[in-house]
């Protein structure tokens with residue numbers, strides 16, 4: 001890595017005039033500071049121009065290659081449908097860019113392994129865009145668990161639902177790698193890696209069922225065996241936002257109203273010995289801020305990289321496959 005390259009702002013290029021780029025990435029980038037959105041690429045040049053004008057990006061360009069190949073870009077944000085993540089993340093890594101790729105990193109564990117191999121071979125830095133591990137509430141949760149606040153963890157019960165109002169959406173397409181499990185069920189699975197420690201699940205370790213639209217599952221529930229611990233997860237597109245999560249231990253419980261994108265009104269409640277302690281999380285205004293602040297600091301060689309894709313993405317992808325087998329068998 002060339003530290004001198006990053007003495008100024010980190011120059012970001014965005015792939016896709018995507019909703020998540022507008023609603024979360026760019027506001028987080030503004031709050032984090034130290035980075036600038038220089039290019040946004042769309043399949044359609046006019047859409048790229050309009051997106052750049054309306055959302056504070058220096059320039060819109062046609063075609064994702066225009067960003068990936070640009071020598072004026074240090075880091076690429078991949079905000080494309082899941083089925084496109086592998087190809088464009090690999091292209092960006094091969095051009096030596098740092099990459100923040102939206103979750104899930106790929107469709108399936110084989111693609112995930114190939115992308116991680118590219119990251120290793122090129123030495124370029126790759127993050128999968130789960131931003132909650134960078135946030136203060138998550139560290140607080142892990143500190144409580146490590147300190148024995150609820151004894152030994154036995155179960156993680158975690159949900160992620162929201163109401164998908166658009167009838168045309170990448171999440172409803174099998175070809176684009178959609179489905180409730182990949183879109184929001186991946187969050188409980190990623191959280192389980194941090195909270196459940198006995199062993200990762202393998203084929204046959206999940207039971208569950210799903211309902212769908214004929215192409216992808218739109219609601220799903222599953223119980224996943226992690227050895228002496230289990231994950232009980234629910235996910236779907238058919239009800240108001242709900243990410244309520246409980247960590248259940250031998251001596252107590254921790255309840256979080258929102259472990260993934262907490263707001264100031266959310267709570268972390270510790271229940272033990274008939275007592276209840278209620279905390280509100282310390283949060284940035286935007287969920288992506290802490291992750292982007294960290295990435296900028298890493299690129300300036302001021303911090304050691306944390307939560308890189310190679311630490312977690314393959315485990316996430318494998319567990320997603322184990323869970324999907326529960327209803328596809």
Ligand SMILES: NC(=O)c1ccc[n+]([C@@H]2O[C@H](COP(=O)([O-])OP(=O)(O)OC[C@H]3O[C@@H](n4cnc5c(N)ncnc54)[C@H](OP(=O)(O)O)[C@@H]3O)[C@@H](O)[C@H]2O)c1
Pocket residue numbers: 015016017018019020021024041042043044047048079080081082084102103104129130131170176183
């Ligand atoms: N981390 C989070 O909190 C979070 C939250 C929401 C979504 N996400 C993830 O972000 C990614 C994008 O989600 P989104 O909600 O922003 O989706 P979106 O608004 O539909 O954006 C996806 C973009 O992909 C591009 N694209 C390329 N090929 C496409 C195709 N065949 N059909 C549709 N779009 C195509 C489009 O950009 P152009 O037409 O401009 O090229 C489109 O704007 C997904 O991986 C999703 O899982 C993450």
